[in-house]
Amino acid sequence: MDYAKYNAGARALHWITAVIIVANLAGGLLKESLSDVVPIMPVHKATGVTVLALSLIRLGWRLTWRAPAYPATMGRLERGLAHSVHGLLYLLMIAMPLSGWIMSSGGKYPISWFGLFEWPKLPVPRGSVLQEFGAQFHETAGWLMLALVLGHVAAALRHHFILKDGVLRRML
Ligand code: HEM
Numbered sequence: 001m002d003y004a005k006y007n008a009g010a011r012a013l014h015w016i017t018a019v020i021i022v023a024n025l026a027g028g029l030l031k032e033s034l035s036d037v038v039p040i041m042p043v044h045k046a047t048g049v050t051v052l053a054l055s056l057i058r059l060g061w062r063l064t065w066r067a068p069a070y071p072a073t074m075g076r077l078e079r080g081l082a083h084s085v086h087g088l089l090y091l092l093m094i095a096m097p098l099s100g101w102i103m104s105s106g107g108k109y110p111i112s113w114f115g116l117f118e119w120p121k122l123p124v125p126r127g128s129v130l131q132e133f134g135a136q137f138h139e140t141a142g143w144l145m146l147a148l149v150l151g152h153v154a155a156a157l158r159h160h161f162i163l164k165d166g167v168l169r170r171m172l
């Protein structure tokens, strides 16, 4: 069977950001145990702001084309659920790094992009309500994002191995 695919740019951006986001979710949640072995946070921040930049590019690019049609076997409810999860994932791909950036802007360490240049800080005073909001949001939304990613992956695997309807192959 022939499957309409997502375009090459969309596929590349999907997989690059997916790998970094999974690493950042894991790194963030395991930071205490990992920090005894390697200083994880400088890398977490550099990869995180990279996700912000890539996601803005991805979202802008996404508005210029239509996704390939779903198989006719997919009902309205399933399509609606898929669209809602994708929408929330897009939102969190922006909001997670943004809240991290806000929180870290009020911190004492510089935000370095892999030692190559310094990422600018937002005007967030140390100990301010805004910094605290960034930190709270980053933590809560991190759990929400983890749950959505797990659901998203489970759905992709269900399409591939149970329904065998080619939905996963559109993104490969
Ligand atoms: C895709 C992007 C990102 C994801 C998925 C992500 C995920 C997480 C998660 C799950 C945690 C653990 C929960 C917590 O302690 O708050 C965390 C912690 C943290 N993140 Fe991120 N993060 C991202 C981007 C960023 C960025 C861009 C920055 C800063 C520039 C940042 C700075 C931090 C800091 C400083 C902590 C430790 C907070 C603490 O110990 O209280 N993160 N991140």
Ligand code: HEM
Pocket (backbone or CB within 6 Å): 014, 017, 018, 019, 021, 022, 062, 067, 082, 086, 087, 089, 090, 093, 149, 152, 153, 156, 157, 167, 168, 169, 170, 171
């Ligand atoms: C952090 C990890 C991930 C994030 C944030 C993410 C995000 C997204 C988003 C936002 C879309 C919608 C694309 C669009 O229409 O513009 C999408 C589509 C898709 N993703 Fe992911 N994804 C992640 C990981 C994965 C993984 C690990 C798999 C496979 C096991 C996967 C499989 C797919 C498939 C098959 C589609 C197309 C689904 C459809 O058209 O309904 N994704 N992903």
